[in-house]
Amino acid sequence: MIASFKPRARTLMGPGPSDVNPRILEALGRTTIGHLDPQFIEMMDQIKQLLQYAFQTKNELTLPVSAPGSAGMEACFVNLLEPGDKAIVCINGVFGNRMVENVKRCGATAVTVEDDWGKPVDPNKVEAALQANPDAKVLCFVHAETSTGARSDAKTLAGLAQQHDCLTIVDTVTSLGGVELKVDEWGLDAVYSGTQKCLSCTPGLSPVTFSEKAAEVIRNRKAPVQSWFLDMNLVMGYWGGGAKRAYHHTAPINALYGLHESLVILQEEGLENAWARHAKMHASLAAGLDALGIGFVVKSDYRLPQLNAVTIPEGIDDAAVRGKLLQDYDLEIGAGLGALAGKVWRIGLMGHSANAENVALCLNALETVLIEMGQNIEKGAASKAVAAAVLS
Amino acid sequence: MIASFKPRARTLMGPGPSDVNPRILEALGRTTIGHLDPQFIEMMDQIKQLLQYAFQTKNELTLPVSAPGSAGMEACFVNLLEPGDKAIVCINGVFGNRMVENVKRCGATAVTVEDDWGKPVDPNKVEAALQANPDAKVLCFVHAETSTGARSDAKTLAGLAQQHDCLTIVDTVTSLGGVELKVDEWGLDAVYSGTQKCLSCTPGLSPVTFSEKAAEVIRNRKAPVQSWFLDMNLVMGYWGGGAKRAYHHTAPINALYGLHESLVILQEEGLENAWARHAKMHASLAAGLDALGIGFVVKSDYRLPQLNAVTIPEGIDDAAVRGKLLQDYDLEIGAGLGALAGKVWRIGLMGHSANAENVALCLNALETVLIEMGQNIEKGAASKAVAAAVLS
Structure with missing residues (x-):
């Protein structure tokens, strides 16, 4: 007999669905x-x-x-x-x-x-x-x-x-x-x-x-x-x-x-406020990712705040990182699609997902996992950068 | 400002959706x-x-x-x-x-x-x-x-x-x-x-x-x-x-x-049990409708138990009855479609809706509304017929 499905909760920061x-x-x-x-x-x-x-x-x-x-x-x-x-x-x-x-x-x-x-x-x-x-x-x-x-x-x-x-x-x-x-x-x-x-x-x-x-x-x-x-x-x-x-x-x-x-x-919330919130959360995330040495695929002039395609650091295993984020943090980020498969992660900051708590979770989890995988990152670097960005 | 939508509950006995x-x-x-x-x-x-x-x-x-x-x-x-x-x-x-x-x-x-x-x-x-x-x-x-x-x-x-x-x-x-x-x-x-x-x-x-x-x-x-x-x-x-x-x-x-x-x-429940339940509920409903003088469009040999198309009695206003059932009893039954529009009602007994409580509600409500509209029906006729059918 198949039982009722009771999923374990996740934080959804992929390309959608976003957190509901x-x-x-x-x-x-x-x-x-x-x-x-x-x-x-x-x-x-x-x-x-x-x-x-x-x-x-x-x-x-x-x-x-x-x-x-x-x-x-x-x-x-x-x-x-x-x-x-x-x-x-x-x-x-x-x-x-x-x-x-x-x-x-x-x-x-x-x-x-x-x-x-x-x-x-x-x-x-x-x-x-x-x-x-x-x-x-x-x-x-x-x-x-x-x-x-x-x-x-x-x-x-x-x-x-x-x-x-x-x-x-x-x-x-x-x-x-x-x-x-x-x-x-x-x-x-x-x-x-x-x-x-x-x-x-x-x-x-x-x-x-x-x-x-x-x-x-x-x-x-x-x-x-x-x-x-x-x-x-x-x-x-x-x-x-x-x-x-x-x-x-x-x-x-x-x-x-x-x-x-x-x-x-x-x-x-108001449409303009929603747009502004997405922009603000993106700025925090971008500051943190920069501190982790992670770059964007898209230049800031025409970058979407809600969909952050970022380059996977050299030598880092795409699937292993995403798997660990899901396993240890119940955090979902997206893989690359088509020509970008295996080369980028897609981090979504969409709708309800675009909040300071999610930004902090994502950056801290990613920082820890990357340090575990041997990346040369100073502990707390992402948080420091986010704080600086928010307070500036 | 538009507020959240909080629908009033209905009993769904039309052609679908059925009660969830x-x-x-x-x-x-x-x-x-x-x-x-x-x-x-x-x-x-x-x-x-x-x-x-x-x-x-x-x-x-x-x-x-x-x-x-x-x-x-x-x-x-x-x-x-x-x-x-x-x-x-x-x-x-x-x-x-x-x-x-x-x-x-x-x-x-x-x-x-x-x-x-x-x-x-x-x-x-x-x-x-x-x-x-x-x-x-x-x-x-x-x-x-x-x-x-x-x-x-x-x-x-x-x-x-x-x-x-x-x-x-x-x-x-x-x-x-x-x-x-x-x-x-x-x-x-x-x-x-x-x-x-x-x-x-x-x-x-x-x-x-x-x-x-x-x-x-x-x-x-x-x-x-x-x-x-x-x-x-x-x-x-x-x-x-x-x-x-x-x-x-x-x-x-x-x-x-x-x-x-x-x-x-x-x-x-088991597939066969579900089929049997639909058949049983149909038998009760059919007995009650018969007592109300309401006939079926489809002969019993090839009639679907879950979708009962019944002839609207002479002189009775289709929309008025359905409106009253919805208004007074929060009960939805279906109108006729295509060539049968205005001529029949479609009473669904589907899935969760196929239960004795729904059969009783539908027959009692319909009986009352038809009596109010001048139909010559003895009060309680439907219930009596259902009881006879169930106990036989």
Whole structure:
């Protein structure tokens, strides 16, 4: 007989999921009601409003897709692209490549703009690609690359797309709630995110928002959306139906309780305060890592505070360190992805995880483990550096 | 400022979600760990084993899709069908029609076999369709039609498909855990279900299982699966990877805690006992409804015990009754779907909801409301009939 699963608690400082606020865990366990219950409909309207705040948008078509971030990505692609369309896709990490996969599976063509992993997307290259491909329908890029920790200049890139009458698909999985993101002011068209990063909710849902221009394109498609489940024309009958909601699929009720609570928490803190907290915690962590002789993959100008890709010191065994942190400290940090596998660690400071206690735990644990493994580090070096940074 | 959402509790006797066992709600709120944590990997293996038990299969490719039942449906179609393929689809309710939508969106052709709503799929018509379409790749049907409450003979239909060297796609959203379902013995190839019906878990996940024959077809496709998110070739790298799991998408951690707990509960009760409980509760409910003069849409020979579609008495206002049940008794029963909208109620006795207390509440509440609305019913008629049925 298999017994109930009672996991040992961890501190989550990887690339997501991040530590979940206990208020969200409590919300998840609330009594399940029907997906057409008037109480539930009211909560859906609130989620929409709260997401509009988080995304800084007035977009009517704003809702959580009932599946993880990669389904939110797919929702943007399958709704905007038709067979034969052309998309310009910027690649500077794992998720740009995944975008290309999505374009191909829509029967569309991808023109790629490549930048080194760890660098932001280069607006000059994008401008050139837009000029060379006047028939491109969308420009696709990742605002915050979770595989490298680089932030691209979404505002500038979207401005270029507009000049060339091109829509934008923007991955904000890791940026939403963690760094400045202004969907309306920047003119982003189709934007998707995840719940398990800077919203500090459990994984499984993908907030998306579509501009009126994008919604118009979706309504006027020639070919039906290849996914029935992700077809926004149908999903909107449920999420946008006001009091007269049409059944499309059964909403993930309790997961939505969790998202609602996470957005209420964000609203209580205030978006700008949340951005500032992520920046402040990053500064502490960076000071401590510097004292441990650990460098960043990404330059500080375009570094994401919430996703710290750092170089594994020479001679240190990646998996052994992560294993020891998990074993001795119940602390999870992330491995490198794709081209960076084995070369970097990814230390997340996302949402609820972005707090002084976590920074201290991570630095002290890492310091001890590295000293145990023979690194030449003075005991307490990280704490001293953090204190200096905080008090300065 | 929007406040935390604290729903008023309901008794869920609609077509799903059903009442969630409190043990499952508790499991949902457990501490979130990483989707690559060794503890989590072990839990995933247990979920697979428990799903194999629930489906009565040894299929290696057995896992929960990280999205609701309609995504599980789509997973079966997009993985098995390629553009130009032909599928025979049986329609005897809403979900057969949704299957046709899926076939079309895969660029495949659907040959339909239609039966009246409320009737099971007619094996003779299926046999004729298989003979007339020797090039058909799959036969698709709904085992338990949630829109009507009719059970089709999955064993016989699958046997016919095998004789014609045709794969099967079978919707078991409402049957899994509620009535006999034997994937291996009956030779079903691609089977999907939901968590919010007879497993009594929260909605949001879709258990699926693929036979080795189906898995082989998926591995040897010419065209890539049109959905990246649902591509079983990729999903298996995570779910089937043993100790070496490859990241595909971030699993919905806490939702999976809930599914694990619901499957542990099923294992504790025993599958056959769960089937018997659903049958027994149905007998009580049917006796009480009969005493209220309320008839069934579906004949008893092929009626699903867990989904009772019943005819709304002449002159009675559908929405008014459901509204009053919700208002005065916090009791949710379901409306009719599609062709049956406004004509029937759908009373669910699924999973945790299939208990004597719920049967009594539903019958007493319905009796009172109908008497208030002028129906000529003797007070206590339902209870008397149930007592007679139980004691006989």
